[in-house]
Amino acid sequence: MEDTEKGSTQHPDSVPEVGEDAVTSVGPSPPPPALTEEERQELQEELLKVEDEIQTLSQVxxxxxxxxxxxxxxxxxxxxxxxxxxxTKSWQEVTTSTAYKRTSETLSQASLKASAAFSTVGSAISRKLEDVR
Known part of the structure; x- marks a missing residue:
């Protein structure tokens, strides 16, 4: 626990991470600006209005x-x-992508080269077997 306390005192101006409790990580917040009673009442009414709008939108x-x-x-x-x-839509997007097309072409060329190589090896083995007979 001591290490975490030291860490917070070393960087008192650090910004809390997303999901981190700002009250415990940063310390006490500055006092709100001094408001007149009229300003406080207006803000309170606006707060209620916004909360009401949010509730209405949620219902809608x-x-x-x-x-x-x-x-x-x-x-x-x-x-x-x-x-x-x-x-289906995602697969169509993948198959029309440049990366997919390049990969497909490369694999196709590799397949052709592998087929040719196997054919050459097969022919060589056949010739050697014929020579042995």
Whole structure:
């Protein structure tokens, strides 16, 4: 525990990592700026308004998601068919990529060269076997 305390005192201005508790890693925050009662009331009202908007948007999103699921159900679109469609689309994107085309060409050339080499080795073995007879 001592090492972690030393680490935080050595770098008091360090920025907390994503997911790190800023309160424990950086230390006490500066006091909020002095606000008049009127400013505080306005900010409080704005906060309530934004929270209300977020709640409304969440409700609208939930309704839209239910509607989407209902439309998909009526059209017979299942999660499996969506997955199949996504895989097909992804495979088409892969096969049309430059990297895939280059790799495919290289493997094709390697296959031709390997076939030729095996054929040459096979012919050489056949000739040697004929010579032995």
């Amino acid at each position: 999103l939930a309704v839209k998601e239910m509607h989407l699921a209902d439309l998909k159900r009526k059209l017979g679109i299942t999660p499996l068919s969506e997955l199949r469609q996504n895989i």
